[in-house]
Amino acid sequence: MANTIKLNVNDSAQVQLPQKVSVLTAEPNVWLLIYSGIAVQRQRAEGSSGFLGIGAHTSETDAVVEVTIDRISGVLLQAATSASMANILEEETWGQWIISSTGLSIRDNGDLVLTVNTSVTGEGDAEFWSFYYNVSAKLVLDEASISGNIRWSKNLATPHASTHFSISADTKVTVAIPGQFPFDKVTVEAVGLEGSVNAADPNFYIVPYTIKGALLGKSLTVAVSPIPAAFTPGPAFGFGELVVTQTGGASPIQLTPANRHISGVDFEMQFLPAPK
Structure with a gap:
């Protein structure tokens, strides 16, 4: 069974002299x-030349090398890939180095x-240390997004001309x-932006929002x-606080290169009275 070797272009010990050219097409x-x-890839096969040719045998090492060369949000349309030997070593006896196939794909997290597929066979010490690669990829680049609306009753509060909510897409x-209670660690993956307040509805103020970023x-x-200072209290206010609850859309949300956008993740702001 072939070894699986995972390399990343962001690690200079794994990928050397990485280069990238970006060309916008007419589409x-x-x-x-x-x-x-x-x-x-650092693969090595070490067989034996035997004694006076007696007992000679070869050793073979196969490797499926997965090189993460980028992270994108989009769709792969076409690709042409190639690889060739960059650094090999053979000490005195027979060896063989093979690159049998190359290919390109986008993973669910956006990794390109x-x-x-490589192999090295040696009767003595045969090392297949590295290979040169070239990739040409035609892609649709389209940043992933989450969008929806936040609404609240006009009797609850009047919005000022400012940012009204703190909005983010989080992972948990x-x-x-050991020895402590488990706790949730929350990481903000991207921050959302509000649109303009829409007051056309007779009963509700509505604020659209969009979150874009590394969401795949x-x-x-x-x-x-809510940002309390961004509102003037209405008749419903008393002792308590403004809270926002989700009223529509998925939770949690999973975005992939094939499903990069989700809308209708809606919220409503209400007033939570203080305990009496």
Whole structure:
């Protein structure tokens, strides 16, 4: 069974001399991206030449090398890939080095991954240390997004001409430390932007929002918090606080290169009275 070796272009010990060229084509949002570099796979096969030719045998090492060359939000339309030997070593006896296939794919988290199938066979010490790669990819680049509306009763509060809510797409991981109670660690993956307040509805103020960013391949929840200073209290105000609850759309949210946008993740702001 072949070894699986995972390399990343952001690690100089794994990929050397990485290069990228971006060319916008005549088609909307369609780019030609060209990548090259040297992937350090470090494979070795060590057989034996025997004694006076007796007992000679070969050793073979196969590797499926997965090189993450970029992270994008989009769709892969076409690709041409190639790889060739960059650094090999053979000590005195017979050896063979093979690159049998190359290919390109986009993973659910947006990783653009070059896959290269390699093998090295040696009667003595044969090392297949690295290979050169070249990738040309035609892609639609389209940043992932989450959108929806936040509404509240006109009797609740009047908005000022300012930012009214703190909006973010978050991931949450439960952390367990020996001797302590488990707790949730929340990471903000992207921050949302509000649109203009829409007062056309007779009963509600409505604020649209959009979140864009590195959203692919994650389990996301949208967090919305009111900024109290951005409102003038209405008749419903007393002792308590403004709270926002989700009223529509998925939770959690999973975005992929094939499903990059979700809308209708809606919220409503209400007043939560203080305990009496």
